[in-house]
Amino acid sequence: xxxxxxxxxxxxxxxxxxxxxxxxxxxxxxxxxxxxxxxxxxxxxxxxxxxxxxxxxxxxxxxxxxxxxxxxxxxxxxxxxxxxxxxxxxxxxxxxxxxxxxxxxxxxxxxxxxxxxxxxxxxxxxxxxxxxxxxxxxxxxxxxxxxxxxxxxxxxxxxxxxxxxxxxxxxxxxxxxxxxxxxxxxxxxxxxxxxxxxxxxxxxxxxxxxxxxxxxxxxxxxxxxxxxxxxxxxxxxxxxxxxxxxxxxxxxxxxxxxxxxxxxxxxxxxxxxxxxxxxxxxxxxxxxxxxxxxxxxxxxxxxxxxxxxxxxxxxxxxxxxxxxxxxxxxxxxxxxxxxxxxxxxxxxxxxxxxxxxxxxxxxxxxxxxxxxxxxxxxxxxxxxx
Numbered sequence: 001x002x003x004x005x006x007x008x009x010x011x012x013x014x015x016x017x018x019x020x021x022x023x024x025x026x027x028x029x030x031x032x033x034x035x036x037x038x039x040x041x042x043x044x045x046x047x048x049x050x051x052x053x054x055x056x057x058x059x060x061x062x063x064x065x066x067x068x069x070x071x072x073x074x075x076x077x078x079x080x081x082x083x084x085x086x087x088x089x090x091x092x093x094x095x096x097x098x099x100x101x102x103x104x105x106x107x108x109x110x111x112x113x114x115x116x117x118x119x120x121x122x123x124x125x126x127x128x129x130x131x132x133x134x135x136x137x138x139x140x141x142x143x144x145x146x147x148x149x150x151x152x153x154x155x156x157x158x159x160x161x162x163x164x165x166x167x168x169x170x171x172x173x174x175x176x177x178x179x180x181x182x183x184x185x186x187x188x189x190x191x192x193x194x195x196x197x198x199x200x201x202x203x204x205x206x207x208x209x210x211x212x213x214x215x216x217x218x219x220x221x222x223x224x225x226x227x228x229x230x231x232x233x234x235x236x237x238x239x240x241x242x243x244x245x246x247x248x249x250x251x252x253x254x255x256x257x258x259x260x261x262x263x264x265x266x267x268x269x270x271x272x273x274x275x276x277x278x279x280x281x282x283x284x285x286x287x288x289x290x291x292x293x294x295x296x297x298x299x300x301x302x303x304x305x306x307x308x309x310x311x312x313x314x315x316x317x318x319x320x321x322x323x324x325x326x327x328x329x330x331x332x333x334x335x336x337x338x339x340x341x342x343x344x345x346x347x348x349x350x351x352x353x354x355x356x357x358x359x360x361x362x363x364x365x366x367x368x369x370x371x372x373x374x375x376x377x378x379x380x381x382x383x384x385x
Contacts, residue, residue, distance in 0.1 A: 011042040026299070027305050032051060070305075075175050078100070079098075091118050091120075092322070093122070101333055129300055136193070142264075154236045171215065173362045178213065183235070188328040202222045202338050219234065252270055252271070265288075270285075303319075
């Protein structure tokens with residue numbers, strides 16, 4: 001194979017975004033040869049450009065026109081379509097989240113392991129953002145033992161019109177959750193990619209606090225790691241103006257990422273060792289304040305897509321292997337599950353227990369959602385939070 005023939009299923013916001021740079025020839029050795037969507041008007045512009053179009057994804061998978069698939073549908077279809085593609089011999093990339101809940105994510109990952117010849121990737125593009133690469137390096141090389149993590153990300157403001165724009169949005173049946181599973185998935189991926197998965201969590205989630213929806217749109221969560229480190233994760237789609245501030249404290253200093261600035265307050269000595277050996281009760285380690293420069297990635301989604309293609313053609317290691325998407329799904333699920341149980345939950349969580357609870361919420365939902373046509377907005381500003 002000298003070129004990847006790619007198909008995309010789901011032509012909503014993110015699916016259309018991917019088609020833009022693919023049709024512009026930004027990905028080497030890759031051609032967008034087919035797209036699929038159940039809404040016929042979404043297909044018309046692609047048919048006009050010579051791209052094969054399908055109203056049924058199964059037909060596209062079996063058509064022979066593609067050897068790789070990107071799944072960009074509503075959440076609950078990620079697992080079924082991903083499994084179908086893998087079993088049909090296609091290389092598969094799944095948009096976030098890889099599944100709506102952990103049990104489904106485990107099923108998807110199990111099928112991927114049964115097909116080692118297929119490349120299985122996730123679209124977690126923040127892993128190539130230089131700001132987070134710098135934080136990861138500093139955590140590994142300079143910050144010492146992890147002590148505390150605070151992430152306040154409340155600049156996800158969404159209006160009622162946003163939630164009314166799709167029947168699947170902000171419903172138990174269509175999305176499986178709210179702000180945690182939709183808006184915050186990339187931050188939760190970063191949290192566990194940078195700091196490791198917490199050992200236990202306690203979530204406090206408010207359902208429909210700011211909007212006429214049945215899922216969570218405001219969360220305040222406490223996290224504990226196995227080494228004793230603690231953290232707080234706060235998010236909302238109803239606060240304006242919002243905040244996006246990440247603090248990571250280690251024994252050798254403090255990192256702060258806010259307003260496109262990354263600063264490092266570096267301790268002259270490890271604070272735990274300094275405390276043990278100091279002869280004065282009020283002395284502190286000397287601190288050097290540094291600003292860590294970074295550039296913004298030009299198109300991190302395209303970088304992940306090129307990596308996917310290179311993995312297929314050359315065996316290049318994946319930046320975001322699909323099975324690593326399980327971590328963010330588990331965090332989104334367990335924080336909400338903990339809140340509904342009103343108790344601390346240890347990780348790894350029982351995926352089957354959350355699946356049963358989610359099915360109970362779906363069965364008990366009586367909300368009738370009215371879908372309305374809304375103005376098309378540029379959602380790409382949310383890519384670099």
